[in-house]
Amino acid sequence: MNLAGYCQGTHEHLPEEQRKAQRSAIRLQIVTVVYTVVTIVLVVLVMGSSQAMKTAWIEDMLSLLPQLAFFIALFFIRKPSSVRHPYGQHRAMGIGHLVAGVALLTVGASLVVQSSISLITAEHPTIGTVTLFGEAVWLGWLMIAVMAVTAVGPPILGRMKAKVAAKLHNKVLFADADMMKADWHTNIATILGVFGVGIGLWWLDATAAIVISVGIIADGLRNTKSALADLMDRRARTYDGEEPHPVTRSVLRVARDATWAQEAGVRVRDQGQVLHIELFVVPALNHVELEWFGPLIDAVRDIDWKIHDVVIVPTDPLPPYADTDKQVSRGRP
């Protein structure tokens, strides 16, 4: 007979679908890293003195950060909970996310300043020729070619990642996918900037660089905001942050189905890829039996693979900050 008022899953117990998703997430991340490194090398080969190219290049390098955060976090979130880390180490994902977001913000801001200085001091970008197969070719054409070619991959990879992120309830992956889907903006801006230099409109280059930098800042803001919300233990929301997580409602329904429960409230926090649940139950009688807990714990755990840690607290009254269905159905807090 199970008398425990708690349970905690081990992270390896992902259902088959999620295990597959995790594997394809890792594959996608590796493909992305390789693609990005190739892009970085190609861009630096043709960079010249275009501010837009330089900014796009730095953005490419920055885009490796979320990938890096993902891989480092993957190592930590597999570790089981211990007395030292009683909640497990799932927060590693959120910390990586935050670091990536802040890095994007600061570098984006510094790039806006640099590009603005270029624009204000009317620095005319010098783009000469290179010898290609014994023929002199304007370097700008090569820049445009590289930017056009490298624009193709990220939107496709981003779309694939967004699907996997939804299955895994992984916000780092989701934010990363969102960034990649918008990555072609950078390429178009760079192409316009370089083309502008080609037709003598020198200011288009720095202007494009500013547009790209503002995009980097926006990415940084989005990532930082989402990471902070989780780290601050905001009420759990869906992977895209759009709405409160539906698990809350399911847990409440299951709890109220228990014959001994008169009322129930719940506190759900998002640990990155999994949810930790504190379930407050007001018993119908003035006493509780340990035997009542086991079946309820099992029922809650079976709701969703994301439910990683459950604790039941018999109480009367419910804490005022606990989610009850009524508050949930009243909409966005």
Place this chain on the structure above:
Amino acid sequence: MPRSKPYGRGRLGVAALAAVVVALAGCGIQIPADPDGTLDSVENGTLRVGVAAEPGLAEYHDGEAAGTLVDVAHRFAQELNADIEWSSHSEERLVAMLEGDDLDLALGGFTDSSPWSDRVGMTRPVTGIPGTDDPIVMLVPMGENAFLDALERHLDAETTS
């Protein structure tokens, strides 16, 4: 957060870009172009060349320029049907003149590790200039890309023939 529709807007962007390229090609605009029209004023006009003395490569005595780089400049001017207006100054003065649009071309023992690279434009390094083993660059005004294009093509033709 708002959902973007990358593909839809992407196609629009590419189409717009293609339209601009076609329109400009139709107008016969030269790419790359000079924002300040250096090549235009040099062609069938005057090429203002500054010399930073470097023995054998570029020297200037009593109003007469001589040296292997000076010879290159002569042939470049000939190609553009331009007269040359010579002057000789310190490197720093030449760079300031290029920045102030008082000069079109500076010659001397400049290499691609020149510290002036963020204030002036540079040609690709050329090897095979008689009188030196170093890869030599010439300095041009920043961003005058049509002029730079013409100069680099001339240097290519000189060093390969």
